Amino acid sequence: MPTIRVVLPQHLQTLAKTYGEVRLDIEGEVTHRAVLDALEIRFPTLRGTMRDPITLRRRPLLRFFACERDLTSESLDTPLPAPVVAATEPFCIIGAIAGG
Amino acid sequence: MSGVRVLVGTRKGAFILTSDGKRQKWDVSGPHFGGWEIYHLKGSPVDPNRIYASQSSGWFGQVMQRSSDGGKTWETVGNKFEYDGVPGTHQWYDGTPHPWEFKRVWHLEPSLTDPETVYAGVEDAALFRSTDGGQTWNELSGLRRHGTGSSWAPGAGGMCLHTILIDPTNHDRMYIAISSAGAFRTEDGGKSWKPINQGLKSEYIPDPTAEVGHCVHRITMHPLKPGVLFMQKHWDVMRSDDAGDKWHEVSGNLPTDFGFVIDVHAHEPETIYVVPIKSDSEHYPPDGKLRVYRSRTGGNDWEALANGLPQKDCYVNVLRDAMAVDSLDSCGVYFGTTGGQVYASPDAGDHWAPIVRDLPAVVSVEVQTLA
Numbered sequence: 001m002p003t004i005r006v007v008l009p010q011h012l013q014t015l016a017k018t019y020g021e022v023r024l025d026i027e028g029e030v031t032h033r034a035v036l037d038a039l040e041i042r043f044p045t046l047r048g049t050m051r052d053p054i055t056l057r058r059r060p061l062l063r064f065f066a067c068e069r070d071l072t073s074e075s076l077d078t079p080l081p082a083p084v085v086a087a088t089e090p091f092c093i094i095g096a097i098a099g100g
Numbered sequence: 101m102s103g104v105r106v107l108v109g110t111r112k113g114a115f116i117l118t119s120d121g122k123r124q125k126w127d128v129s130g131p132h133f134g135g136w137e138i139y140h141l142k143g144s145p146v147d148p149n150r151i152y153a154s155q156s157s158g159w160f161g162q163v164m165q166r167s168s169d170g171g172k173t174w175e176t177v178g179n180k181f182e183y184d185g186v187p188g189t190h191q192w193y194d195g196t197p198h199p200w201e202f203k204r205v206w207h208l209e210p211s212l213t214d215p216e217t218v219y220a221g222v223e224d225a226a227l228f229r230s231t232d233g234g235q236t237w238n239e240l241s242g243l244r245r246h247g248t249g250s251s252w253a254p255g256a257g258g259m260c261l262h263t264i265l266i267d268p269t270n271h272d273r274m275y276i277a278i279s280s281a282g283a284f285r286t287e288d289g290g291k292s293w294k295p296i297n298q299g300l301k302s303e304y305i306p307d308p309t310a311e312v313g314h315c316v317h318r319i320t321m322h323p324l325k326p327g328v329l330f331m332q333k334h335w336d337v338m339r340s341d342d343a344g345d346k347w348h349e350v351s352g353n354l355p356t357d358f359g360f361v362i363d364v365h366a367h368e369p370e371t372i373y374v375v376p377i378k379s380d381s382e383h384y385p386p387d388g389k390l391r392v393y394r395s396r397t398g399g400n401d402w403e404a405l406a407n408g409l410p411q412k413d414c415y416v417n418v419l420r421d422a423m424a425v426d427s428l429d430s431c432g433v434y435f436g437t438t439g440g441q442v443y444a445s446p447d448a449g450d451h452w453a454p455i456v457r458d459l460p461a462v463v464s465v466e467v468q469t470l471a
Contacts, residue, residue: 011135011160015176045176049160053180054202061159095159 001025004080005090006035009062012050012093016043021090030085032064033076050093061096104426105170105468106434107151108442109138112460114153116171119455123432123446126455132174133165140421140464141171142208147215148468152234154205154220162204166234177234181205181222184241190224191253200224200244207421209264212271221261225252225278227290240290243276248295248312255280255315255334262420263319267326275329275344280315283331285344296344300333317360318420322369330372330399332362332420337374339399350399355386361423365448366431370398373425373433373449375418384415392435394449408452409443416441421464428469436462 006022013019024042026034040047051058063072067081067089083089106117113131132138136155144150153165153174162181165174181202189197203223211217220228220237226244228237243249252259263277272289275296282297300314307313315334322328331338331347336357338347351357356376365371372395378386385391390409393402416439426432433449436442440459445452 009159011157015160015163045163048179049163052161054182059159059161 001027002030002085003087004030004035004084005087006039007090007092008039009093009095011095012046015045015049017045018043023087030080031077032071032074032080035080035091036076063094063096065092065094066090102428103470104428104432105143105148105470106424106442106444106455107141107143107171107464107466107468108436108459108462109140109153109421109464110436110440110460110462111137114138114141114155114171115456115459117442117455121428123426123428123444128456129171131460132171133163136163137204138463139205140207140466142210142466143170143468144210144215144218145212148470150210150215150233152208152210152218154208156204162202164205164234178230178236181220181226181228181237182239183226183244184239187244189250190259191251193254195253197250200226202226203258206260206262207264209266212266212268219264219266219274221264221276223258223260224254225259225261225281227261227264227276229290242286242291243284243293246284246293246295248281251312252278252281253313263316265319265321265329267321268323269326273326273343275319275321277316277319277331279317280313280334282312282314283316283319283329283344296340297347298345299340299347300338301336301349302334304334318362320362320364320372322364325369328369328398330362330364332359332374334358334380337362337399350395352395352400352402354393354402355404359418360420361418361435363423363425363433365433366425366427368396368431371396371448372398373423374402375423375435377417383417388413388415390414390416390437392433392445392449392452405445405449405452407450408445414439419463421466422462424465424467426467426469432467434465434467436465438462 102121108115113134115130139154141153149170151167155163187200192198207221209219216233227240265275267273277283284293317332327343329340337351339350359377389411392405416437423435433445438461442455
């Protein structure tokens with residue numbers, strides 16, 4: 001079972017009462033969906049914050065980055081890059097930068 | 101010794117202000133949930149340590165919180181607000197059909213008898229209820245389905261259900277209000293609803309006396325006279341003496357009858373308070389002077405209350421859920437502004453002083469009177 005590294009935005013770290021990178025065991029293939037499922041199981045307080053709890057659509061102002069690539073528009077079932085699976089690179093969930 | 105706890109929701113967190121019965125010195129706790137919009141917090145009338153809070157964010161959606169120790173610690177509870185059945189459509193700004201979509205919780209109203217039961221008024225307008233302390237929520241869909249729902253349309257702030265009143269003498273009778281659909285009443289605990297907007301006149305809608313479509317900003321009642329309702333509409337301050345069946349205007353000598361808040365004195369059912377705002381396009385007090393207006397006659401005759409409030413260069417707004425009263429012997433009145441001030445009057449409005457001056461924009465103010 002791969003263990004990957006996930007970086008959460010600060011507000012979600014606070015909500016989940018976890019700080020710094022999260023190490024997350026993923027069952028089966030490592031995809032966006034698998035990562036979000038595992039995060040919501042490990043941290044139930046995050047349910048509904050990264051994706052709508054009814055439609056499961058990604059919240060529009062959240063982005064998924066890894067390996068210097070924006071993976072946000074990838075299919076939820078696309079395998080994540082090998083360095084994420086190998087935990088040499090983190091999977092980053094980013095709140096879109098907005099405001100002034 | 102008696103005291104008060106003021107629950108303040110702001111654009112960037114929640115704050116809890118506490119004082120003894122004199123209401124002169126205050127302790128400020130917060131920000132709780134710093135950086136998140138806190139639309140509303142409210143405590144259970146049967147267990148003051150049970151407080152519910154609506155926490156939301158444009159990035160992360162809706163989160164619900166509850167406290168069982170008066171706001172010292174918080175527990176995240178359920179945030180799944182699923183409309184009953186196929187949600188259907190309401191009107192969009194341009195008159196076209198638009199699917200019902202949950203956006204946020206505007207108002208929380210704990211049950212008068214059970215601390216585990218709480219109602220939530222949401223955007224897009226609907227009423228939800230939890231009977232397990234906020235863990236799960238179910239829509240009381242009779243409101244949205246009673247017949248006019250497909251014609252409701254959002255106001256500038258969104259299509260929000262912002263007011264929930266429970267008749268203390270008959271818990272099956274409840275009132276709610278929606279911007280911009282109007283006011284509605286149930287007599288059977290939320291199963292069925294009827295619009296109660298007769299007498300409202302809104303010149304800015306196609307049919308000024310329509311059954312629905314009025315931009316009601318806030319309704320209030322006194323628990324000793326639950327059939328008497330007071331309303332701050334978009335324009336006009338209104339009164340009903342028959343549980344909303346008919347309304348008549350009581351704006352009287354107010355400098356402007358636009359505003360958001362309205363509340364009733366804790367011990368005098370005919371003493372009411374509003375904060376006049378210049379207009380719907382200016383959203384600040386007339387002449388840069390922040391004044392609460394009090395009527396001791398249930399409307400029409402109003403007096404300005406300005407002692408301790410800024411009377412120069414003040415251009416803040418007071419939003420619809422941002423006024424509350426305590427029930428100490430000398431009724432305290434409280435309101436918060438979009439400039440981040442929370443003002444308190446320990447003597448029913450005669451004298452005012454800020455509790456805090458520099459919070460984020462205040463969205464809601466509730467008060468708990470503690471034994």
